[in-house]
Amino acid sequence: MAKPNYAFEKRQKDLAKKQKKEEKRRRKLGTPTEQPEAEAPPQSPGDTSPPNDA
Template sequence: MLGFRGLMALLSSKLKRRQSAFATLKGNLLAKPNYQFEKRQKDLAKKSKQEEKRRQKLAD
């Protein structure tokens, strides 16, 4: 028969296994980064900044 500590150790080990299984599952469900979108946004920001500089030069 298990004592209190034995029972707690058993429950703790089962909980840790369940948590690690959930973490693995959660890791597989995370969205992958969309590098093309990020690059496009960076390029658009760069072009916008260049256009703003060009407009300022023309205004001066």
Template sequence: MAKPNYKFAKRQKELAKKKKKEEKKQRKLFKAQDGFDPAEDGDENDEVVEGAVEDAAEEKTEAAS
């Protein structure tokens, strides 16, 4: 049976952390420059969906009357 290579696993974990940290730094820099965060892009659609749900509920209430 082969021995696990702990140094390799540790190095991969460190590289993943470094990559994640760099991506976060880039997001913050981009957000500071433009005032826009691409991770928040989906929030606009949430408002539309909430409005549609409320409209559908009103229509259902009116139809029941």
């Protein structure tokens, strides 16, 4: 029987606590938690060109 890895469980618990604390801090500041604009800026309809089949 495998013995439990308490260090892993503690690390996961601490990471969850840190993430929850960060989300709470962001909520208090009024900033969104997810920022898709920073990762991929939205494209305007004029920027895309139709694919050429020829």
